[in-house]
Amino acid sequence: MNVLIVAERQGGALRKATLNALSAGRLLAAKTGGELHVALLGHRLGGLVEELRAFGGKTLHVVDAPPLEHALAEPYAEAVATLAKGAGATWIGGAATAFGKDLLPRVAARLGAGMASDVLRFEGEGEAIHPVRPMWAGDVVAEVEIVTALKVFTLRATEFPAANKAEAPAEVRAVQVELSGRPRTRFLESRPVKNARPELTEARVVVAGGRGMKGNFEPLERLADELGAAVGASRVAVDNGWIANDFQVGQTGKIVAPDLYIAAGISGAVQHVAGMKGSRVIVAINNNPDAPIFQYADYGLVGDASKVLPELREAIKASK
Ligand SMILES: Cc1cc2nc3c(=O)[nH]c(=O)nc-3n(C[C@H](O)[C@H](O)[C@H](O)COP(=O)(O)OP(=O)(O)OC[C@H]3O[C@@H](n4cnc5c(N)ncnc54)[C@H](O)[C@@H]3O)c2cc1C
Structure with missing residues (x-):
């Protein structure tokens, strides 16, 4: 059972939460006995591909296409769902950032997959892996079972350490994805909050x-x-x-x-x-x-x- 982690960019850089998601992906792949795959989407990705592949995994799937220049959940969800099939992924997830919370439920809907949000850890092994997630502001921690064949998740990044660079880089696979139809959302402008302090x-x-x-x-x-x-x-x-x-x-x-x-x-x-x-x-x-x-x-x-x-x-x- 392969695991696919969706990477997140911010401007021309990788979001730190992606490194946490990668280490969660490694842990999960060790439990499923499958391979870790990584997805990077965008346009004019430049040095990000080299940067990300250094963190390992079996394959880094790269979709570089003009409609993916801005992180719009709609075309991204379509591309991730297609990639997940190509990677033979059973578990598909990423960090529970604003981007991940927007994207991954749409991926789940496209794949007919059950989903667990804000996962803190994974219990069990093989076929019996259960995500653990907080409920009611963390007063209750629930171990849940996703009963569908494909399983989608978002991760609470702060619960997983940032991944270190791997001994062997991931192989890079450039993927062409046919994006269907006309998207119902389009990018107008981005107004990042200017803040001299750290994020x-x-x-x-x-x-x-x-x-x-x-x-x-x-x-x-x-x-x-x-x-x-x-x-x-x-x-x-x-x-x-x-x-x-x-x-x-x-x-x-x-x-x-x-x-x-x-x-x-x-x-x-x-x-x-x-x-x-x-x-x-x-x-x-x-x-x-x-x-x-x-x-x-x-x-x-x-x-x-x-x-x-x-x-x-x-x-x-x-x-x-
Ligand atoms: C559905 C829901 C979601 C919520 N989500 C959030 C959330 O995301 N984040 C959040 O923060 N809250 C959230 N809240 C609100 C939360 O319940 C509290 O009301 C809020 O956190 C209280 O903020 P506070 O500690 O600043 O104020 P208060 O609870 O009023 O506390 C103020 C504190 O300051 C101390 N104080 C007063 N004067 C001084 C002084 N001069 N020097 C030092 N200390 C002083 C007081 O002793 C007191 O302990 C949510 C509530 C609900 C119902």
Whole structure:
């Protein structure tokens, strides 16, 4: 039972989540006893093919065609479904990024496949592999069985390590895919958010603020810049218009798992924790010693965030 992982590009680069998906694909292929195949779609892919094949797998299937220049889910789903058949893939998946969440359910529909979203790990072997996925903001973890012959999945990238380069690169197979009909969606323009800080889901350090920041994120942003960190926020901070919703962490925001997550003025509601509990080290700053966030924190600081954050920044600066 072969596994097909769909790679994701961002501009001319590979998304970091693709490396996590590749290591998940390797683990899954070891369980199925099949081969790992990788799919790369786009147009004018340049050096990406060489970059991606270095991470191994049996075959890297490349579809380079003008209709795939922009990551539109509709033509991509058609191409991935065709590739999956060519690769003899039983398990077809990718990272649960915005791209993966848009694309893979459409692939499942095209293939008549059952699907598991946001998979944390795979239990079992051979014919009896069961994806494990969170439900109800992570309060429940369910082991599910996909009963169809073909199985589609998205992966929670933060649950899998980034793949290292392989000893042997994948063989590259250029594939021509006939895309049928006229797509019902077309690309108009892309307006990427300009942010000098690292991308939230890929940052090694995240400094996040909540209601306790009382509308002033400046001390938090200054600490983030001292640490080369991304800025995150609770939903309350977003709903109050203190920060754009791209920065929301949690069940209805982004899932992050940095090496260090600093939560300032955040109570630790289950919906927020669902998005950051995989962080390696959690530091909580809160003026209420009974705030639930302290139950998840490795280090806790009881105090007023507007005072503690500048002090922390000064101390870090002095230690450099
Ligand atoms: C379906 C659903 C989905 C949701 N999705 C998300 C989500 O994705 N992400 C998310 O974050 N929330 C989400 N929520 C909202 C969530 O339930 C909480 O309401 C929210 O996380 C609380 O944000 P907060 O911690 O900033 O605010 P609060 O819970 O009000 O906590 C503020 C904290 O700041 C502390 N504080 C106050 N003043 C200071 C100070 N001067 N210094 C230090 N600390 C101070 C307080 O002691 C308190 O602990 C969702 C809710 C629902 C129902």
